[in-house]
Amino acid sequence: EVQLVQSGGGLVKPGGSLRLSCAASGFTFSNAWMSWVRQAPGKGLEWVGRVKSKTDGGATDSAAPVKGRFTISRDDSKNTLYLQMNSLKTEDTAVYYCTTVKIYCNGGSCYSWPDSWGQGTLVTVSS
Amino acid sequence: DIQMTQSPSTLSASVGDRVTITCRASQSISSWLAWYQQKPGKAPKLLIYKASSLGSGVPSRFSGSGSGTEFTLTISSLQPDDFATYFCQQYNSYLWTFGQGTKVEIK
Secondary structure, three states: OOOOEEEEOOOOOOOOOEEEEEEEEOOOHHHHHEEEEEEOOOOOEEEEEEEEHHHHOOOOOOOOOOOOEEEEEEEOOOOOEEEOOOOOOHHHHHEEEEEEEEEEEEEOOEEEEEEEEOEEEEEEEEO | OOOOEEEEEEEHHHHHHHEEEEEOOOOOOOEEEEEEOOOOOOOOOOEHHHHEEEOOOOOOEEEEEOOOOOEEEEEEEOOOHHOEEEEEEEEOOOOOEOOOOOEEEOO
């Protein structure tokens, strides 16, 4: 059974930093693409970014609102995904979810979507 | 970015009702659409992918249809466990975007 256990959320001041972790089990983490999705209080879902498996190049993609401030990384030896968040803004306040990513490739094009989700961790950016 | 618009925003229904939620994309996304169910305080759960494929362990009363820019999620006979918020999500673009959600409430 896929399990994603998140940690690292909390209260941080604007301009501060925080690192979220997502410990994975129940599947071969090193082969998996992973992503982060967030949800501001009472709002909808917003994609934050994703990381490919190292065998698929290990590249990361990020959404425009977090590009240059947030970094997604992975440690396959620890089966853990990370989200390093710097220069935090009040609008980054949200529950952050890590997800596994399903991939479908056909004719040279690949499509991916979130599959299993972690329990979420709340990040509050406030002075 | 591709914009996703769901309707209605809120839906009141009774147990046993047939429920339909619509999701429209701002441009064609072929069949690259997923649906998620979210209950209060919980993580979303994948229901449907590729517009009409049922996720693992998802009851058969859930179904999805559509292609291009218009999609629907149908619950054939609403059960007490189905009162929740539902989100669509496009993945035609690597910049994933979600609909704003449809809350299914008890009538």
